[in-house]
Amino acid sequence: MGSLSSRFQSAPRLDEAEAAPCERTGHGCECKKRKRSSRCDCDSEPEEEESLLDTPRRKKLKSTSKYIYQTLFLNGENSDIQICALGQEWNLHKVYLCQSGYFSSMFSGSWKESNMMVIELEIPDQNIDTEALQVVFGSLYRYDVLIKPSRVVSILAAACMLQLDGLIQQCGETMKENVSAKTVCGYYSSASIYGLDSVMKKCLEWLLNNFMTNQNVDLMKELGVDVMEQLIQSSDLFVMQVEMDIYTALKKWMFLQLNPAWERPLKQLLADADMWLCKRRSELGEEEPFLDTEEGVAYAAVFRHVRLQYIINDLASARILERDNILPRDWLSSMYKQQWFAMLRTEHDNDIGPQEANKEEFELSSMRCGRKLSKDGDYCWRWTGFNFGFDLLVTYTNRFIVFKRNSLSQPCGGAVSLQPRRNLAYRLRLASFDNSGKLVCSRTTGYQLLTLEKDQEYVVMNLDSRLLSFPLYVCCNFLYTSPKSDRPLDAPEPESSARSVS
Structure with missing residues (x-):
């Protein structure tokens, strides 16, 4: 111790x-x-x-930016130039204005405004207002700008006029993040005017996903002919049910274009469109198809892209086409002829379907169909009609999607091919969307060629349950017959191609 x-x-x-x-x-x-x-x-x-x-002093930088914005922009202290536009004045500074390509050229060139203390700004674009100019001028004095989605078009217009590339890009990002049924048409139109290709592409993708899956009366009223034509001709259109439903959607859209004051519920829209067409047929004496009339000719380019071969293959649908009398008669007669020869080739030439990749023909001519799965479970469906004897069953079970070529094992209401093998080209896509129509998750098989024997099954997709979100939309494209050749129908058959039915 x-x-x-x-x-x-x-x-x-x-x-x-x-x-x-x-x-x-x-x-x-x-x-x-x-x-x-x-x-x-x-x-x-x-x-x-x-x-x-x-270590950066972010707080200090923000404080400095706020001081500059308040003192120089809002208060206009030490201003050396005054900008007048739309009845309002801004006391600004040349050194800040030179960030704009518009003002930089004005001050550095031999323009009369180069040495002026007061500049009267002409505003030729009706999309630009004083609020947009306030935001754009203010952006020159601060390092960040908050852009409201409802104001983005006006700000974009002003940014384009003053050649502010950074702000233009920020407007584009804001637009892409806020595409919805309320904004998509306005954003697409503005992006077209001001050259924002990426925004146009985003809007078109949204429309391809949502036009058929979530039909909206206000959106149909806004959609112009040019945009609708792009949608209807695309094989990326998310179709619910079958091609006939595309025709029906177009009929409703055309009715709304011609009757924009219509304000009833969506479920009443088709009945009112049919009643309107019936009244017109009575007035015209059922002589002239609607698209041939002066009022209907503007919509012919859109209806031209409906794939009629997958509508006239069903009797009830073909009768509706005849009853509506919308389409020119030569469209239908030429399609009946085309399908008749396709049927004969399948029956007598042993056309077993696509045997090599032809993506261009697939994009233009594939059958478009789809289905909505409201919740997880077991589903089995087929898209009926005369499909050249190819009865294809599609099954969703245990998060597998399976194709089955039905020949003998299941009842079928139509003709069934007994050829040993049949080919088809297909692309299957799955997607789910949030309340604004934004893509939440998606998967695709891409373009594929498949050979199936009688009653053979094939697993098309194995899904990861962690990536699934319901409701789930399934969209399929199919091509059952070989791509049509360029040889005229009336040309003589090559001897080697005449074969008997096996």
Whole structure:
């Protein structure tokens, strides 16, 4: 105990210790206390000092930006130029305005405005208002700008006029993040005017996904002929049910275009469109198809892209086409002829379907169909009609999607091919969307060729349950027959191609 006590007593207390000389060479030190680590207070790690020196002072920068915006822009202190536009004045500074390509050219060239203290700005674009100019001028004095989706078109217009590339890009990103049924048409139109191709592409993708899956009366009223034509001709259109439903959607859209004051519920729209067409047929004596009339000719380009071969293959649908009398008669007669020869080729030439990749023909001519799966479970469906004896069953079960060529195992209401093998080209896509129509998740098989024997099954897709979100939309494209050749129908058959049915 004595030795331990003496050891403690011999150790000097820190506050009584004499100042030790600093060990840092070349530096004087006036430290009066020694640290427990035997180093003085000034002996900090060089790396720590450098780290502290390199740490950005974000708060200080924000404060500076706020001061500049408030003092120079809002208060106009030390202004050296005044901009007048749309009945309002802004006291600004040339050094900030030169960030704009528009003003930079004005001040550096031989323009009369180069030395003027007051500039009257002409605003030729009706999309630009004083609120947009306030935001755009203010953006020159701060490092960030908050853009409301409802104001983005006006701000974009002003940014384009003043040639502010950074702000134009920010407007484009804002538009792409806020595409919805309310904004898509306005955004698409503005993006077309101001050259934002990426925004146009985003809007078109949204429309392809949502036009059929979530039909909207206001959206149909807004959609113009040019945009609708792009949608209807695309094989990427998410179709619900079958091609006949595309025709029906177009009929409703055309009715709304010609009757924009219509304000009844969506479920009443088709009945009112049919009643309107019936009234017109009575007035015209059912002589002239609607698209041949002066009022209907504007919509002919859109209806031209309906794939009639997948409508006239169903008796009930073909009768509706005849009853509506919308389509020119030569469209239907030529399609009946085309399908008749396709049927004969399948029956007598043993056309077993596509045998090599022809993506261009697939995009133009594939059958478009789809289905909505409201919740997880087991589903099985077929898209009926005369499909050249190819009865294809599609099954969703245990998160597998399976194709089955039905020949003998299941009842079928139509003709069934008994050829040993049949080919088809297909593409299957799955998608789910949020409330605004944004894509939540998606998967696709891409373009594929498949050979199926009688009653053979094939697993098309194995789904990861973690990526699934319901309701789930399934969209399929199919091509059952070989791509049509360029040989005229009345040309003589090559001898080698005449074969008997197996």
